Structure formats: C-alpha cells, structure tokens
Amino acid sequence: MKRILVADDETHILNVVSIKLSNAGYQVDTAEDGAEAYRAALAHPPDLLITDYQMPNLSGVELCAKLAADEPTRFIPTILLTARGYSISPQDKTTAGIKRVIDKPFSPREVLACVEELLAGVEAERPMAESCI
Amino acid sequence: MRLAAEHRNLLKGLGPLGTNGFMPILSMNRLTYLALGLLVLVAATSLGGILGIIRKNAPVEYLVVWCACGSLVVMAIVMMLLGKARTQRSLQVVEQRLRRLIQEGRLDDFGVAIPEEMRPVMAALCEYVDQVRDRVDHLQVRKKELDIQMLVAETERRKSEAIILSQREAVLVIDGFGDLALANAAAERLCGFSLQDSRHRPLNRVLSDASLIDLIREAREQPGAGACRQLEYTTSRDGEGRTFHIILSPLLEADGRPGGVVVVFHDITQERQAAQVKVDFVSAVSHELRTPLSSIKAYIEMLLDGEARDEADQANFLRIVSEETTRLQRLIENILNISRIESGLIQPCPELIQPHGLIRIILETLAPQAADKGVELDYCLGEGLPSIWADRDMLHRAILNVISNAMKYTPAGGRVQVNAGFDAARRHYVITVTDNGIGIRDRDLGRIFDKFYRSKEAAAVAKGTGLGLNLVKHIVESVHRGEISVTSEPGKGTSMILRFPLSPQPKTRAQP
Incomplete structure (x- = not known):
C-alpha cells in the first residue's frame, strides 16, 4: 500500500484530502505544520507528499527544499496544494522538487487523479532506473 | 525719421x-x-x-x-x-x-x-x-531689431527659468557641453548639490550617480529624432529607496546638432507603494477567501461523490460546510467593516456605556477558551469608573479582539492580565491588556495594525487573517476618537493600551 503524507494547518483540508485518499486505498499520514511534516517524512519516507504552502514553523516550499536536500527523501514526488500558487516562482519549484501545484479551492477528485498520475510515473521510471544499474 | x-x-x-x-x-x-x-x-x-x-x-x-x-x-x-x-x-x-x-x-x-x-x-x-x-540708418534699424530680439529672448529665458524653478518635480537642464545649466530646488535636494556652486560645472562633478550621468550623456549625445526618453530610475538616499519616472528631453540647436538635455524626475514612490499595498490587499483577501471556500467545495464534492462512509460522516461534512460558510461570512464582514470605516460609510450608534461591564462579559465568554489552552486570564477593574460614549457592538468587538489576540500568542502556562482605569489628567478611560507571550519584534511593531500583516513569529504560532488588530485600530481611533498603542519585548510579552475619551459624544458620520 502506498504511503502518502499530507501537511496542512487547516484541519478541514487535511481531513478531506485524507478521507479521499484513504477511500482510494492509500495509507495517509498527516501533519499540521511544516516542521511536523519534515519529521514525519524523515521517520517514514512517504511515496508522495501533498503539502500546503503557508504553514506555521516551516512553509511548504521550505519543507520541500529540505526534503530535496536529504538523500532518503530526495526523490519524493510532491504536490503543492495552495491558495498562493501565483507567488511560487518556477525556480522555487525546481529547487524544491515540486512536481505539481494545485490551486485552492480544489477538487479532491483532481488531487486523487494527480496522485495516481505521479505514482504511475514513478513506477514507470523505476524499472528503467533498475535496468540502468 | x-x-x-x-x-x-x-x-x-x-x-x-x-x-x-x-x-x-x-x-x-x-x-x-x-x-x-x-x-x-x-x-x-x-x-x-x-x-x-x-x-x-x-x-x-x-x-x-x-x-x-x-x-x-x-x-x-x-x-x-x-x-x-x-x-x-x-x-x-x-x-x-x-x-x-x-x-x-x-x-x-x-x-x-x-x-x-x-x-x-x-x-x-x-x-x-x-x-x-x-x-x-540701416545699421540702427538692424540694431533695434536685434535689441528687440534680445529682449524677447531674455524674457523667454526668464520665463522658462521661472517655470523650471517653480516645479515641484526635480528638473535638471544640461547644456550642449555637458555642463549643468539650471536646476530647481527639488533637483538640488534630490541630487544633493547646490546650484550656486555647481552651475556651469561638468555633470560628473555635480552628480554622484554614475548610471544617471550615463543616461543623461547618452540622451545628450544621441538625441535620436528629438524624441523624449522615458524610463524608471531608482535611487537610495539616506537609506530611503525612491522610484522616479524620468523624462529625458534632448534639446537641438537650430542646425539640428545636439544642444543639451532637460531631465524631469517624477517621484512615483508613493504610487508604487500604493499599488503594492493594493496588490498585497487583493492577494491577502484572495487567500483568506480561498481557504474556507476550499473546504466548502471539497466537502460538497465528497458528498456528491459518496465519499462519506455513513450518515454520521455526511452530517460531519455538512457541519464543516456550514462552519466554513460562517467563517467566510465573518471574513467578508470584517473586510467590509474595515472598508466602510476607512471610507467613512459606517454609521456608529453611540450610547453611554460602562466598559468594565462589557469587559466582564467578554472575559466570561473567553474563560473556557483560556482554560482549554492553559492560559490564566485575570483582570483588575478600577472602582467608580465613568461611562463613555461608545458604539456597544464595535467596542465589544475591539476589546474581544485584543484579549483573544493576547491569549492566542501566549503559550500554555502563560498569563493574560486585563486592567481598566481612568486617566484623570487626560480624561481617558484606559484599558490595558498585558500578556507574557511570544512578544513582537521591533521591526514588526510598526506594522501589526496593517491589514493582513502577520509577523513570521505570529504566523508560526497561530492562524489568523491579520485583520483583527486593523479593525481594532479603526474602531478605537476612527470611530471613537481614541488612541491605541503597544509595547512589547520579544519572548517576554506584549502590552496593548486602548484609550477612550470620556467626552464629548463621538460624532456619527452621516451616511452619504
């Protein structure tokens, strides 16, 4: 079962995304701020991260940048779920390794579709990487 | 003759x-x-x-x-x-x-x-x-013509000089040799020179900004088709950054040769700041509206998609939608209230109120919340305090916002103290709310009443829109002609002081 980490300081958002992904068969971990999400990701590296941008202690972009800098969490595909998507520069996205940005208000269906697409991409890349080795 | x-x-x-x-x-x-x-x-x-x-x-x-x-x-x-x-x-x-x-x-x-x-x-x-x-005779007639032409030219020169010198915008006139020909007082202040000492001196000995000198030289030596050049120029003087819209107008001699350049500096710093404030405001409003709207949209979609496992889940989803709708409504009301107060459209309903009574009610309302968080909520209300003319609902909102704010940024085990008293010298009813919370850094003190402003430390500790203190300031100062001030020390706590004049009765603004 794929493990997905969801980080958002808005409890309702956290809950609705968790329920949607759980109902789709994913194991969901949650965090209410950036620092907590970072600790959770290091403790149990997820297959995918969904994070808000504006959060206490550590912003979503800072969280992604820190994870991208650590070897065990470097290749975790990340979705940024935010109401401030316009303020994230392409350079930030690249540096932080953010794969997708979904603007709030969002559709849980869209989030699920995005998760499945990214995980499928990771699955497709894995055999190629293994064959290269 | x-x-x-x-x-x-x-x-x-x-x-x-x-x-x-x-x-x-x-x-x-x-x-x-x-x-x-x-x-x-x-x-x-x-x-x-x-x-x-x-x-x-x-x-x-x-x-x-x-x-x-x-x-x-x-x-x-x-x-x-x-x-x-x-x-x-x-x-x-x-x-x-x-x-x-x-x-x-x-x-x-x-x-x-x-x-x-x-x-x-x-x-x-x-x-x-x-x-x-x-x-x-011929030479005398010619001399008279030249005298008249000289008089007209001198009059025109004086007129142009008077126009330039009376401009509020900074104006520099550079002659064909690249020397300073004329500058008004605004230009002297902006560029930091004295016209008396600098007139007819090369520009590079008058101005210190090499980029500005290059711009002027380029406009003077390559005037193009006599067209004006317009560009933005940013300078920093006395640590204060300023933005100018510069117009460089080349002057051509009668035979078309470059003859100098006129430089006009239009200060657009305030326009830019106002535009930035507007952008920030729209951005902040947009963000604050999107957050509850996200919940509403997501939970409704979940209901429609049958993602609720049972009736209890359905009821929970609906309750969240309802709560977020109320939150959205409250947010819009706050924004509108601030906007109405700022534009003078709101009409307060002043009545004689004993604020300490109102404070007691508010403290009772907040007591459970303080107990949940583990924050001690204490008060000391002076005896025989006078009544003041105030709009009850607005005063309630202001005091509530200040006390709940203090509780929000005070960690568990901390203390919030509310005092009320009378300043006989200034005839002010004074409410002081003191906490031993996270405090506010000096650099943020001047901005905590700005709309949507939240310091990094505050954002890290608690959620908020950054509208509460702005509304309080408007209620105290604009509506009640009072004063609000704050003192703080990072890591030790904050004191917020609200002063309300006893008399006269606050003026109510007539609705236009």
Whole structure:
C-alpha cells in the first residue's frame, strides 16, 4: 500500500484530502505544520507528499527544499496544494522538487487523479532506473 | 525719421547745392586755368620780344610790348594769389561751420552761405554723407531689431527659468557641453548639490550617480529624432529607496546638432507603494477567501461523490460546510467593516456605556477558551469608573479582539492580565491588556495594525487573517476618537493600551 503524507494547518483540508485518499486505498499520514511534516517524512519516507504552502514553523516550499536536500527523501514526488500558487516562482519549484501545484479551492477528485498520475510515473521510471544499474 | 528730417535740414542749408542740382558758375579750378593760360601767353610773347630785341637791336616798340607782357604776367600772378586766398577763406568758412556743428552736436541748417567755388566739393561731400547716413540708418534699424530680439529672448529665458524653478518635480537642464545649466530646488535636494556652486560645472562633478550621468550623456549625445526618453530610475538616499519616472528631453540647436538635455524626475514612490499595498490587499483577501471556500467545495464534492462512509460522516461534512460558510461570512464582514470605516460609510450608534461591564462579559465568554489552552486570564477593574460614549457592538468587538489576540500568542502556562482605569489628567478611560507571550519584534511593531500583516513569529504560532488588530485600530481611533498603542519585548510579552475619551459624544458620520 502506498504511503502518502499530507501537511496542512487547516484541519478541514487535511481531513478531506485524507478521507479521499484513504477511500482510494492509500495509507495517509498527516501533519499540521511544516516542521511536523519534515519529521514525519524523515521517520517514514512517504511515496508522495501533498503539502500546503503557508504553514506555521516551516512553509511548504521550505519543507520541500529540505526534503530535496536529504538523500532518503530526495526523490519524493510532491504536490503543492495552495491558495498562493501565483507567488511560487518556477525556480522555487525546481529547487524544491515540486512536481505539481494545485490551486485552492480544489477538487479532491483532481488531487486523487494527480496522485495516481505521479505514482504511475514513478513506477514507470523505476524499472528503467533498475535496468540502468 | 528724426535722422531723415535732420538730413533734409542740412541739405536745405546748402541751398542750391542739393544733391540733385548745383550751378557751377566759376569754380576755383577755372580761375586757376585762366590765370595759367594768360601766364603762358604773356610769357611766350615776352620771350619772343626779348629774343627779337637781342637779335635785331629792336626798337623801343618792342620794349613797350615786352613791358606790357610783363605787366600781364604780374597781373596773372596777383590773380592766382587772390584766387588762392579766396579759396582758403571759403574752406575756412566751411570748416569753421562744420566744426561748430560738430561741437554743438547738431545736424541742421548749415547756417551760412556756401561760397560758390566750394559748392561742387560740398555736393560730393553731401552725396558721401548721404551714403554714410543711409548705412547708419540701416545699421540702427538692424540694431533695434536685434535689441528687440534680445529682449524677447531674455524674457523667454526668464520665463522658462521661472517655470523650471517653480516645479515641484526635480528638473535638471544640461547644456550642449555637458555642463549643468539650471536646476530647481527639488533637483538640488534630490541630487544633493547646490546650484550656486555647481552651475556651469561638468555633470560628473555635480552628480554622484554614475548610471544617471550615463543616461543623461547618452540622451545628450544621441538625441535620436528629438524624441523624449522615458524610463524608471531608482535611487537610495539616506537609506530611503525612491522610484522616479524620468523624462529625458534632448534639446537641438537650430542646425539640428545636439544642444543639451532637460531631465524631469517624477517621484512615483508613493504610487508604487500604493499599488503594492493594493496588490498585497487583493492577494491577502484572495487567500483568506480561498481557504474556507476550499473546504466548502471539497466537502460538497465528497458528498456528491459518496465519499462519506455513513450518515454520521455526511452530517460531519455538512457541519464543516456550514462552519466554513460562517467563517467566510465573518471574513467578508470584517473586510467590509474595515472598508466602510476607512471610507467613512459606517454609521456608529453611540450610547453611554460602562466598559468594565462589557469587559466582564467578554472575559466570561473567553474563560473556557483560556482554560482549554492553559492560559490564566485575570483582570483588575478600577472602582467608580465613568461611562463613555461608545458604539456597544464595535467596542465589544475591539476589546474581544485584543484579549483573544493576547491569549492566542501566549503559550500554555502563560498569563493574560486585563486592567481598566481612568486617566484623570487626560480624561481617558484606559484599558490595558498585558500578556507574557511570544512578544513582537521591533521591526514588526510598526506594522501589526496593517491589514493582513502577520509577523513570521505570529504566523508560526497561530492562524489568523491579520485583520483583527486593523479593525481594532479603526474602531478605537476612527470611530471613537481614541488612541491605541503597544509595547512589547520579544519572548517576554506584549502590552496593548486602548484609550477612550470620556467626552464629548463621538460624532456619527452621516451616511452619504
């Protein structure tokens, strides 16, 4: 079962995304701020991260940048779920390794579709990487 | 005109010797030729007589003839001398008259009769004087034209200078040599020089900003088709960044050569700041509205997609939608209230209120929340405090916001103290809310009342929109003519002081 980490300081958002992904068969971990999400990701590296941008202690972009800098969490595909998507520069996205940005208000269906697409991409890349080795 | 009249008078004085007609009766030259002719004739005859006498022992008749001829020669010589004397006298008369006219500085009637033998000379002289006078007249007319042109140019120069000097915007005028020609007071302040000391000095010795000097030099040396250049220029003076819209207008000489440049600095710093505030406001409003809207949209979609496992889940989803709708409504009301107060559209309903009663009600409301968080909520309300004129709902909102704010940024185990008292000196009802929470850094103190502003430390500790304190400030200062102030020390706590004047009754704004 794929493990997905969801980080958002808005409890309702956290809950609705968790329920949607759980109902789709994913194991969901949650965090209410950036620092907590970072600790959770290091403790149990997820297959995918969904994070808000504006959060206490550590912003979503800072969280992604820190994870991208650590070897065990470097290749975790990340979705940024935010109401401030316009303020994230392409350079930030690249540096932080953010794969997708979904603007709030969002559709849980869209989030699920995005998760499945990214995980499928990771699955497709894995055999190629293994064959290269 | 005056010169022409004087000239006419002079010619009149010369009588028939005008430029167009004189009568050569017997000039000095003719008298001389006649005398010379007679002299030659007599001399030849005398020579013949003498020769005859010598050769032929001529008779007495020859001697008589010779004597006669000799007499004629003497007469001719006398006539010549007389003619010369007369000519000298005539010249003296003319000379004396001319000198007198020169001495008196007059150009009018010659005043004396011109001797006949002098008339041709005087006529030629008059013609020459005519020519000189024409030339002088022409030159004087030209001089007058140039004087007028110079006067007009000087007037225009002074006008342009006055216009430039009276401009509020900074204006620099650079001449064709790249020297500073003129600058107004605003330009002196902006660029930090004194016109008195810097006029006609090379620009690179007047201005310190190399990029600005390059811009001006480029505009002066390559004026293009005389078109103005407009660009933005940012400078930092005394640590304060300022943005200018610069207009560089090249000046061209009459032959099209570059002749200088006029530089106008339009300060757009405030416009830019206002535009940024507007962008920030819209961005913040957008973000605050999107958050509850996200929940509403997501939970409704979940219901529609049958993601709720049971009826309890469905009820929970609906409750969240309802709560988020209320949150959205409250947010919109806050934004509207602030906007109405700022624009003067809100109409307060002042009544005589005892604020300590209101404070007690608010403290009772917040007590459970404080207990949940583990924050001690204490108060000390003075005795016999007076009533104040206030809008009850707004005052309630302001005090509630301040106390709940203090609780929000005070960690568990902390304390929030509410005091109310009367400042007899200023006749103010004073409410002080003190906490021992996270405090506020100096750099944030000046901005905590700004709309949507949240310090990094505050955002890390608790959620919020950044509207609460802005609304409090508006309620205290704009609606109740009171004062709000804050003191804080990071890590130790914050004190928020609200002052309300006892009288007079706050003015209510009439709704337009």
